[in-house]
Amino acid sequence: MFTRTESFKQFLRYYPVVSIIVFIHIVLYLISILPFLPNTWLFEHFAGVNLYIVEGEYWRLLTPIFMHSGFSHVLFNSFSLVLFGPALEQILGKGKFIFVYVTAGVAANVATLLFEPLTYIHVGASGAIFGLFGFFAAIIMFRKDLISYANAQLILTITIIGVIMTFLQPNINVVAHLIGLLAGFLIGAGLLSNKKRPTFSFNRPSSNRFGNHRPSLKEIALSKRLLWGIIIILALVGFLFR
Template sequence: MFTRTESFKEFLRHFPIVSIIVSIHIVLYFLTVLPFLPNLWLFEHFAGVNLYIIEGEYWRLITPIFMHNGFPHMLFNSFSLVLFGPALEQMLGKGKFLFVYLTAGIAANLATLLLEPLTYIHVGASGAIFGLFGFFAAVIMFRKDMISYANSQLILTITIIGVIMTFLQPNINVIAHLFGLLAGFLIGVGLLPNKKRLAAFINQSNSGYSRKQRPSLKGVSPSKLILWGSIVILALLGFLFR
C-alpha cells in the first residue's frame, strides 16, 4: 500500500493530485531561495500570520499549507506526502482526496488562528499530512475491508509516533498537528461509514475478534514489511526532526 514500484511517469499519471502538490512545494521553495527574486515577498504575503488573517487576509488559511521554511522542511513534508498520499488518492479519487487534504490543512490553520497568539507565524503542510493520518485512522476503525491488517498496524504505529514526537520537539505547531489529525478523522467518519457498517463495527468491538475473523498477514513478505516500515518511520522522524 505504501510501497512505490511505479516509474516516475507512472506515478505522475496515477497520482496527479499528490504530484501537483509536491510540485507546488518545490516551485515555491525555489522561488524563496533564488537570489534574483525578492525571496521574502512570498513569506510576507502567503505565510500564516494570525494578525493578518484577522484583518481580512483569509487566503492565509490556505497558502501556508504549500509554503515551507527551508529545504529540509520542504523535503520531508513532500516525502511524507509521496509515501502516504497515493494510497488515499487511489482509494478516494482525485476530488475527494484533494478535499480531505485541503480541509484538514485549513482546519489546522483555523485552530492555530483561534488558539495561538495574533503574532504567531506558521508555514508547512504538516496539518494536512496529519489529516491524512486521521483519515487512515477512520478507515481502520470503520472500513477494515479497505486496508490490510499489516498496513493498518503500520499506519497506527506511525500516527502514535507522530503524536508523541509532536510534543517532544521544539518549534512544532502542536495545534496544527492535533487538529489536522482530528479533522482528517472526522472527515473520514463522515465519508466512510454507513449505518449498517457502523452497527457492525460496534458489535464487533463489543464481542471481539474470533480467530477466523482476524485479518491475516499471510501473503505479506516480512522483509518488505520491515523495509518499508523502516523507511516510513524514518521519513516521519525526519519530518518531525527537520
C-alpha cells in the first residue's frame, strides 16, 4: 500500500493529483531561490501571514499549503506525500482526494490564524498531509474493508510518531498539525460512516486493491521493514537539517 513499485510514467498516470502537487512544491521552491528574484518575493506575496489575512488577503489561507521554507522542508513534505498520498488518491478518486487535502490544509491555516499571534508567519504542506493521516484513521475506524490489518497498524504507528515529533521538533506549527489531523479524520468520518456505505473506485487492477485480509508473514515483515525505513529516514532528516 505504501511501497512504490511503479515506474515514473506509471506513477504519473496512476496518481496525477499527487504528482501535480509535488510538481507545484518543486516549482515554487525553485522560484524562491532564483538569483534574479529577491529571496523574499514569493513569501511576501503568498506566505501565511496572519496580519495580512486579517486585512483581507484571504488567499494566504490556501497558498502556504504549497510553499516551503527550504530544501529539507520541501523534500520531507514531498516525500511524505509521495509515500502516503497515492493510496488515498486511488481509494477516493481525484476529486475527493483534492477536497480532503485542500480542506485539511485550509482548516490548519484557519486554526493558525485563530490561535497564533498576528505576527505569525507560516508555510508548508504539513497540515494537509496530517489531514491524510486523519483520513486514514477514519478508514481504520469506519471502513476496515478498505485497508489490510498490516497497513492499518503501520499508518497508526506513523501517525503517532508524527504527532510526537510535532511536539519535539523546534519551529513546528503545532496547531496546524493537530487541526489538519482532526479535519482529515472528521471529513473521513463524514464520508465513511454513512449507513449506505458509499463505494470508492479503484483505478488499478483488482489484485492491487487494499482490502482487509489476514496479513501473511511476508506482509508483516514488509510492513516492519518499511516502518523502520521511514523511522530511519525521519531521524536522518531531523539530524542533518536541524
